Amino acid sequence: MRRAIIGIILLLALSLLTFVLFFSSGVDVTRFACGKNCTPEKRATTEKALGYDKPTVVQWTDFLQGVVVGRDYPDDPELQRESPEIVTHCPAPCFGFSQVNAKTVNSLIAEAAPVSISLAMVAVFLWVLFGVLFGLIAAVRKGTWIDRGIVGATLVVYAFPTFFIGIFLLKYVAIKWQLLPFPQYVTIADGGVGEWFVNLLLPATTLALFYLAGYVRITRAFVLESLSEDYIRTATAKGLAPRKVLFKHALRAALTPLVTMIGLDLASLLGGAIITETVFSYHGLGALALRANVSYDLPVLIGLLLLAGAFVILANIVVDVLYAYIDPRVRLD
Amino acid sequence: MTVTPANQLEERTPDPKGAGPTAITSNSPTALAFARFRKDKKSWVALVVVVVYISAGIAAPFLVMFGVLDPQTANQDLLNANTLPAGDFWGISWTHPLGVEPGVGRDVLSRIWLGITYSLAVSLAAAFIAVFVGVALGIIAGFAGGWTDAIIGRVIDLVLAFPQTLLLLAAAPVGLAILTEQLHVPDGALAQGMFVVLVLGLFGWTGTARLIRGQVLSLREREFVDAARLFGASRRRIWFKELLPNLWAPVLVTFTLYMPAFISAEAALAYLGVSVRPPTPTLGNVLKDSIQYASGDFLYFFAPAFMIALIVVSFNLLGDGLRDALDPKGDR
Numbered sequence: 001m002r003r004a005i006i007g008i009i010l011l012l013a014l015s016l017l018t019f020v021l022f023f024s025s026g027v028d029v030t031r032f033a034c035g036k037n038c039t040p041e042k043r044a045t046t047e048k049a050l051g052y053d054k055p056t057v058v059q060w061t062d063f064l065q066g067v068v069v070g071r072d073y074p075d076d077p078e079l080q081r082e083s084p085e086i087v088t089h090c091p092a093p094c095f096g097f098s099q100v101n102a103k104t105v106n107s108l109i110a111e112a113a114p115v116s117i118s119l120a121m122v123a124v125f126l127w128v129l130f131g132v133l134f135g136l137i138a139a140v141r142k143g144t145w146i147d148r149g150i151v152g153a154t155l156v157v158y159a160f161p162t163f164f165i166g167i168f169l170l171k172y173v174a175i176k177w178q179l180l181p182f183p184q185y186v187t188i189a190d191g192g193v194g195e196w197f198v199n200l201l202l203p204a205t206t207l208a209l210f211y212l213a214g215y216v217r218i219t220r221a222f223v224l225e226s227l228s229e230d231y232i233r234t235a236t237a238k239g240l241a242p243r244k245v246l247f248k249h250a251l252r253a254a255l256t257p258l259v260t261m262i263g264l265d266l267a268s269l270l271g272g273a274i275i276t277e278t279v280f281s282y283h284g285l286g287a288l289a290l291r292a293n294v295s296y297d298l299p300v301l302i303g304l305l306l307l308a309g310a311f312v313i314l315a316n317i318v319v320d321v322l323y324a325y326i327d328p329r330v331r332l333d
Numbered sequence: 334m335t336v337t338p339a340n341q342l343e344e345r346t347p348d349p350k351g352a353g354p355t356a357i358t359s360n361s362p363t364a365l366a367f368a369r370f371r372k373d374k375k376s377w378v379a380l381v382v383v384v385v386y387i388s389a390g391i392a393a394p395f396l397v398m399f400g401v402l403d404p405q406t407a408n409q410d411l412l413n414a415n416t417l418p419a420g421d422f423w424g425i426s427w428t429h430p431l432g433v434e435p436g437v438g439r440d441v442l443s444r445i446w447l448g449i450t451y452s453l454a455v456s457l458a459a460a461f462i463a464v465f466v467g468v469a470l471g472i473i474a475g476f477a478g479g480w481t482d483a484i485i486g487r488v489i490d491l492v493l494a495f496p497q498t499l500l501l502l503a504a505a506p507v508g509l510a511i512l513t514e515q516l517h518v519p520d521g522a523l524a525q526g527m528f529v530v531l532v533l534g535l536f537g538w539t540g541t542a543r544l545i546r547g548q549v550l551s552l553r554e555r556e557f558v559d560a561a562r563l564f565g566a567s568r569r570r571i572w573f574k575e576l577l578p579n580l581w582a583p584v585l586v587t588f589t590l591y592m593p594a595f596i597s598a599e600a601a602l603a604y605l606g607v608s609v610r611p612p613t614p615t616l617g618n619v620l621k622d623s624i625q626y627a628s629g630d631f632l633y634f635f636a637p638a639f640m641i642a643l644i645v646v647s648f649n650l651l652g653d654g655l656r657d658a659l660d661p662k663g664d665r
Contacts, residue, residue, distance in 0.1 A: 010490055017491075021504065159593070159645035161600040164620060164638040171627040271496045275601060286499075290605070293502045301503045308496035316490075 003320060007313045012064075014309045018302050019060045063302075066094035095306070096299030098292075105303035108288060112272075115185050115284035119207070119276070120269040122200045127208035127215055128262060134212070135219025135254070136246065142224060150216060158213035166206040166279035174202060185282050203280040207273055211265055218261060219254045226253035255326050260319050267315030271308025366582075369658040376654025382647035390450040402443040404614055409438045417629055431636050435626045441619075445637055448614040449644075451522075455529055455608075455615065456595035462534025464588050467541025468580065472572050474542065475549025482546075489539045498601070501532050505607040508532065522613035529608050533595050541587050548583055552576055582659040589652035593645040600641055616641050 054062070065071060070091040090097060095105040134154065138147040157165070173179050183202045186195045226232060227250050235245045272285030281287075285304060292300035360368070370376060396402040411433050413419040418432045425432050431441040474485040508528045518524045552558065553576070561575045596616065602608040603617025611618050620637040627634045 006487070006490075010487070010494055013491055014494055021507070155646055155649060156642060159597070159642035159649070160638055161597060161604070161617075161620060161641055163601070163604045163624065164641075167624045167627050167634075176628060268496065271499070274498050274502070275604060278605075289499050289502065296506075301499075305496060305499055305503070308499060309494045312494045312496070313490075 003317045007317055010313055011306065011310055015063070015302075015306050016060055018305050019056055019063070022298055022302065063096065066090065066096065068093070070094045095303035098297050098300045100292075100295050100297040101300075105299050108300060109285065109303060109307065112283055112285045112288045114187065115282050116270060116272050116277070116286065118185070118196065118200055119203055119273060119282065119284060120266060122197065122204035123207035123211070123269065123273075124262065124266050126204055127211045128258075130208070131212050131215025132219050132251070132254075132258070135216040136223060136251065138216060138220045139223035139227065139250075140246065147220075151220070154213040154216045157209045162206060162210050163275050163279055165209055166203070166276055169202045169206055170280065183280055183282075203273075203276050203282060206276050206279070207269065214261065215258070218257050219251075222254035222257060223250045226250045229253075256323060259322050259326060263315040263319035263322070264312070267311040268308070270311045272304065366658045370654060373654050373658065375650055376658075379647040379650035379654065382643060383651055386449060386644050386647070387453065389446060390453040393447045393450040397443070397447060402446055403440055404443040404447045405439060405612060407438045408433050408440070412436075412438050415629075417626075418633075425632070432630070432632055434622070434633060435630050441633055441636060444614040444619050445616070445640055448616045448619045448637070449640065451526070451609060451613060452596055452599055452616040452641075455526055455533075455599055456592050458530040459533035459537065459595045460588055460591035462530065463537035463591055464541055464584060465538075466534070467538035467587070468545050468577070468584060470538070471542040471545025472549055472576055472580075475546040476553055476568075476572055476576065485542065485546075489542060492536060492539050495536070497536050498605070501536075501602060502605055502607060504532070522609050525609045529599060529602060533598055537591060537595070541584075544583055544587060545580060548580055549576055552579055586652055586656045586659065589648060589655055593648035593652075596641060596645055596648070 062071070070089070071094055072089050090104045090106065093106075095109070097104050098108060101108060134150045138150040141147045170183075174182050180202055181198065183199045186199045188196045191199075223246075232245060232249055235249050236242070240248075270285075272287070272289055274286035274290055276282075277284045277286040278290055285307070288300065289304045291297075292304070393402060397404065408429075411419055411429070412435065417435045420426070429440050429442065431445065433440055434444070470485050474482045505528065508531070509524055512518045512524045512527055513520045518527060558571060558575055561571050566575070599608055599615060600617035600620060603615060603621045606621075608617050609615050611622065616637055620641065623630075623633045623637055
């Protein structure tokens with residue numbers, strides 16, 4: 001409960017900071033929203049319609065009100081009376097209205113989110129599976145060339161920039177050697193789970209290769225540490241199969257740090273993998289953010305920043321709660 | 334003043350060159366750490382690579398000055414009709430050991446070499462900021478405790494909750510405007526570089542702050558701090574004269590590990606167009622230019638990425654080696 005309250009306070013601070021940062025910046029935010037043939041009057045109307053003429057703090061409280069009870073765009077009652085046809089209702093939780101796209105931020109996020117979520121899920125699946133597997137192998141074969149090879153190779157792959165790996169997979173694996181089809185996002189409803197997975201394989205691999213090294217290291221380190229513990233010797237001594245000792249007892253020690261890492265990495269990915277989505281032209285949250293940034297679409301940027309921040313804060317809370325289940329020694333206060 | 338932890342006292346080993354097992358030398362923890370580091374071949378190789386990169390980075394501007402490296406001249410005559418480098422093996426020659434860029438025709442080696450200078454400069458400056466802020470706040474949080482600690486802890490949470498890349502992207506026009514218009518930094522590579530340095534540094538300090546805070550929490554209970562307090566030492570003196578010298582080991586390790594992180598981050602930012610922009614080369618923006626020719630000119634595509642990977646791996650191995658040498662308990 002205390003964590004949830006701190007989390008909400010953090011989110012409020014995050015949103016206020018974001019507003020101050022963007023609206024006190026001096027960059028003319030209405031220029032893009034107003035369009036090409038912009039007259040001073042038209043600009044003033046736009047400013048009013050978007051609420052940019054109000055002080056930052058008022059805009060912020062309006063935004064918060066929108067999140068809680070929803071709001072109408074444009075907000076101004078005068079403008080609503082003049083041209084009722086453009087009024088858009090944005091139900092709670094309303095994260096704003098993008099003038100550039102003439103859509104609510106919620107609908108833009110709802111369009112892009114499935115892509116980012118699918119990508120994140122497949123990527124997490126890949127790197128956790130291979131990270132833990134390789135980490136275990138490296139720990140069991142400690143000091144041999146297998147161990148050195150696994151640790152070295154994952155570090156080298158990690159050291160190459162993500163966009164280089166992505167472009168390499170795209171240009172060579174998909175186009176030149178044609179080992180996999182050219183990746184295009186296919187929803188499960190359109191192509192079934194198989195199509196969906198195969199098409200996500202390359203971008204997810206790009207992401208997974210970046211995270212793999214960290215998971216191998218953590219798994220290896222904690223398994224190695226626990227392998228020298230007394231309870232492992234006890235388990236072996238009582239005649240438990242080596243495989244069972246490894247998976248049931250040794251791997252257990254790595255579970256807590258792994259859950260922490262998975263939680264936080266997944267949260268940061270759910271906010272959108274900007275580079276990977278751009279390389280593979282997937283229209284997820286990251287690509288949406290990049291487009292919003294180019295057109296200086298502030299409501300979308302703010303919405304995405306807060307969404308991503310909320311994921312991170314939420315993940316922290318979830319990880320803390322999970323601890324208590326994984327490790328009975330940990331108690332929630 | 335350096336304190337010898339009890340566990341390191343037991344580690345005094347007989348001098349291998351000594352007369353026999355009786356010849357026991359008393360080694361300082363620093364000497365012990367150095368001895369451990371010396372045995373670590375991997376770290377030595379990494380150290381050599383890092384030194385070579387740094388020397389190359391320092392030398393590059395002078396080589397450009399004397400005309401040995403030429404990162405800007407467009408050698409259009411070396412390109413074929415498809416604007417790819419003419420000749421076999423991606424147009425390698427004695428004058429252009431890595432060939433020339435497709436399209437423009439600038440010397441690739443010169444651009445990568447000078448790119449090392451700019452990438453290292455940016456990462457180094459950002460690492461200094463991150464370490465400085467992190468150490469200062471870590472010491473304050475750890476020593477002051479109570480409300481100060483709680484506030485710094487929440488600020489760290491806040492910084493960590495910000496999606497960095499997204500914020501960097503969004504803040505780029507604003508940040509550059511503030512730098513050039515209000516702080517009167519000349520527009521161009523310098524302002525862009527300063528923006529990258531500031532954002533990397535000001536977002537990167539949280540890890541150091543947490544680490545240092547933890548160290549300070551255990552150090553502040555030690556006798557020498559009590560002694561200093563009894564002498565009537567000011568708080569600032571205790572923070573920076575008594576505690577800081579005991580923190581150099583973790584500070585050195587984190588500093589070394591910041592470098593590869595920031596070199597990678599610069600490359601990622603260059604891809605998104607918010608790092609230093611061409612014609613000033615950085616490893617990141619050379620790679621960004623080269624990926625357009627990923628299938629047409631493999632050497633040009635691979636060379637900058639390889640140079641990034643090599644230095645990132647080396648700095649990581651060096652950091653790990655230093656940590657193992659300085660903190661033999663933490664075997665991770």
